[in-house]
Amino acid sequence: MRRREFTKLALAGAAGTIAAPAIARAAETFNWRMTSFYGPNAYFYSTGPGSAKDLAKRIEEMSNGRIKIQFYGAGELIPANAGFDAVSSGTVEMNYANSYFWTGKSFAAQYFTAVPFGLNYVGFNGWLYDGGGIELWREVYDKFNLVPFACGNAGVQMTGWFRKPIEKPEDLKGLKMRIPGLAGRVYKELGVNAMLLAPGDIFPALERGVIDAAEFVGPYLDRQLGLHKVAKYYYTTGWHEMATTSELVLNKAAWAKLPPDLQAIVENACMACNTRGEAWLQKVNAEAMHDLIKNHGVQAQPLPDSVIEALRAANTRILDEAVAKDPVTRKVHDSYMAYLATYKQWAKYSEKPYYDTILGI
Numbered sequence: 001m002r003r004r005e006f007t008k009l010a011l012a013g014a015a016g017t018i019a020a021p022a023i024a025r026a027a028e029t030f031n032w033r034m035t036s037f038y039g040p041n042a043y044f045y046s047t048g049p050g051s052a053k054d055l056a057k058r059i060e061e062m063s064n065g066r067i068k069i070q071f072y073g074a075g076e077l078i079p080a081n082a083g084f085d086a087v088s089s090g091t092v093e094m095n096y097a098n099s100y101f102w103t104g105k106s107f108a109a110q111y112f113t114a115v116p117f118g119l120n121y122v123g124f125n126g127w128l129y130d131g132g133g134i135e136l137w138r139e140v141y142d143k144f145n146l147v148p149f150a151c152g153n154a155g156v157q158m159t160g161w162f163r164k165p166i167e168k169p170e171d172l173k174g175l176k177m178r179i180p181g182l183a184g185r186v187y188k189e190l191g192v193n194a195m196l197l198a199p200g201d202i203f204p205a206l207e208r209g210v211i212d213a214a215e216f217v218g219p220y221l222d223r224q225l226g227l228h229k230v231a232k233y234y235y236t237t238g239w240h241e242m243a244t245t246s247e248l249v250l251n252k253a254a255w256a257k258l259p260p261d262l263q264a265i266v267e268n269a270c271m272a273c274n275t276r277g278e279a280w281l282q283k284v285n286a287e288a289m290h291d292l293i294k295n296h297g298v299q300a301q302p303l304p305d306s307v308i309e310a311l312r313a314a315n316t317r318i319l320d321e322a323v324a325k326d327p328v329t330r331k332v333h334d335s336y337m338a339y340l341a342t343y344k345q346w347a348k349y350s351e352k353p354y355y356d357t358i359l360g361i
Helices: 003-027 051-064 082-088 105-111 121-130 132-144 182-191 199-207 218-223 250-255 260-296 304-326 329-348 351-358
Strands: 030-036 067-072 092-096 146-153 161-162 176-177 193-195 234-237 245-251 299-301
Touching: 003 218, 003 245, 030 051, 030 234, 030 250, 051 067, 051 260, 067 260, 082 092, 105 329, 121 132, 121 146, 132 146, 132 329, 146 250, 146 260, 161 193, 161 299, 176 199, 182 193, 182 304, 199 218, 218 234, 218 260, 245 250, 245 260, 250 329, 260 299, 304 329
Parallel strands: 030 067, 030 092, 176 193, 234 299
Antiparallel strands: 092 245, 146 245, 161 234
């Protein structure tokens, strides 16, 4: 054999040896489990456009079946509130929820779902993707062995349903209300007995008078629960959740096992659902609000200014206390608020004229 031919064969053999592991890894398949804070058939969160099941389907199709995901709603595999720890420990690979359910782990988690009086959907995504938000989110979760993604958004939510009108801050004192996250702590500052109930428990509690008021999401999903049948005062300000982000967390070790192309598929599927779910809710919320007012006698109105200002003051106190106690929260808070200040200035020239002049609202 000539030296040149021998060299070609040797090089080809070496190249094959180098390429083989990469080819094998590219062909590897992954069978993962996704748990959820929400029930297996919960609208928007578990089923429908942009939901957890939609996300799992997109990932499987985009990966050509190399990632298969079995979805488990709350209670089907683990309790609703156990997803964070289950993924952290590697018991399951993925969990779908909202980050503000984990403020007991880190108060900073609140900022990645919604901050009262904070960024709307457009502004939040600007901070998340281009303002350093996603990097901070991953920094906060890293010590828990988690990799987080935004995978949906409910847009602005409604203040909620009340059995009696709210005309001044004093009317809140003594009320029993279903309300999650930081907003619950804010209401407590004004004398509200805030509690967290699962979606399926809200209607019976409101019907029986166990609670006097309840917040869930918005017109479409609230109507699904039948809340309009037991409370007619629907306050719309949405001060507490101007953009409510859904979260997918992955176990860090499981994430590291994915080749780069599959990591890109997961990331882009999450971004697609972040857009798709919010777009769908815009349509169905508009239709549902029209129906609730026209056909069900619902009184939809903003909270009085005096109530809003009392809530704003309480929210500021709580945030100030949180950032004073925890440097991680301060880091996230400072980034979020700096972006909010810049976004406000831009919205003055973009969003405000649109609503004031173009739509004439």
